[in-house]
Amino acid sequence: MDRMTQRQKAAIKTGALALILAFGTALAGCGSNADTPNAAAGEDSSAATAVGESGTSATSADSANETSAETRVVKGEFGDVTIPAHPKRPAGIYLEDYMVALGVTPVVQWYHPSWGIQDYLKLDVPQFDISGSPEALLAQQPDLIMVDGGVDQAGYETYSKIAPTYRLPESVLQDSKQILLAVADALGIPEKGQEVLDKYEQIVADDKAKLEETVGGETVAVLRLNGGDKTLALFGIKNRYTGSLYSELGLTPHPLVGEMEDYQQIISEEGLADLDADHIFIFPASGDWDSEENKEAEQIMDRAVWKSLKAVQNDHVYVVERSYWQSGGIQANMLKFEDVMKHLAP
Missing domain, CATH: 3.40.50.1980 (Nitrogenase molybdenum iron protein domain)
Known part of the structure; x- marks a missing residue:
């Protein structure tokens, strides 16, 4: 043997x-x-x-x-x-x-x-x-x-x-x-799955109720800074990462977001001028904000068109952590929801 x-x-x-x-x-x-x-x-x-x-x-x-x-x-x-x-x-x-x-x-x-x-x-x-x-x-x-x-x-x-x-x-x-x-x-472990889901849905229900009181119908958009090609991507309501902000938390998407069929689109300077959302969440596609690549791309935010945006003028642009904002998982969603509550329902 x-x-x-x-x-x-x-x-x-x-x-x-x-x-x-x-x-x-x-x-x-x-x-x-x-x-x-x-x-x-x-x-x-x-x-x-x-x-x-x-x-x-x-x-x-x-x-x-x-x-x-x-x-x-x-x-x-x-x-x-x-x-x-x-x-x-x-x-x-x-x-x-x-x-x-x-x-x-x-x-x-x-x-x-x-x-x-x-x-x-x-x-x-x-x-x-x-x-x-x-x-x-x-x-x-x-x-x-x-x-x-x-x-x-x-x-x-x-x-x-x-x-x-x-x-x-x-x-x-x-x-x-x-x-x-x-x-x-x-x-x-299907029973554990249902237990986690029940807790998740309770958090969603509580957050949604608070957001209805604090921001109501104020519009929201999510942008990603693409350091490599120095562009901004606008995430749509069907986006697997951030669609839950609208479908579950009940936030109101800016019309450019709500009308988008694609998961995301590169937004031109002309399109950016039309992005008069009340609140904007933004994160880099990869790396940290202080990386050389992202520093160069961040010059977009020095342009007059960016500075003219309603959210920028009202100090309603929120820089968030990229890894969980680029994930649609349950843990990631709960962390995104924490960010939303911190900024929109403190």
Whole structure:
């Protein structure tokens, strides 16, 4: 038995190395959640193979039956996939926010060199560069990988070689509350998902009532400073990051925001002159405000057109933290709501 175990370990090590070499560059093609850091492979047989290569498959008929009893099938965007009923080492690429809200620590946290990391989650786990090799993810031996719309089918196929991969259905991705419940269900803790959602909805209801008293129908807009091309992007009501300010908190979007079909649009100088919102929230796309790139882009705010805006003249422009304002997760939403309350309902 000891000799067989050594052979198995050697086979596992060899298989893992082969996987890294074969898919070392594949993840660079995965989506980066464009409006999102701003989405039919993976069948049961390949998922089972991936588990076997990671060394976690059953080695006897009895163990196989036990493992089968502790798995279930979920329907993802790219088909059904067999996942652990109660995963012990889950990864949630772009979904760590929801996992943290549910009290679950992921085995890695996604990272992108040009964007950074979601610092607000304060996770102390290895980082996984989604633009490079899957080695960092493979090394953590996840037993479940969950991904959202930032991962296309090619990326999904790559992840599925590492562990059973659940790509959330497209139908839930525009609603953070549905995403929360889907993630909780995949983790085998649906009751915890409902508990977190109930608390979230109570916070939303309380905040909305206060905002009706303090700002009423005063208009709101959200801008992002794009340091690289020195532009401003106006976020629309359908934006996955900030749409909740209007749909949940009940804030009144400026007409330019409310009429926008796109998630976001670069706003011209002429368009900026028409942005007579009562309140403007603004943050940089990446880096800190004092970075060289952002300092140059910030010169937009020295122009006469910017200084003529109603919100600027009334000192109603609020600089906020970029990482959670560029996330649509439950934790991020609650932090955005705290910012809104601090500035609009102190």
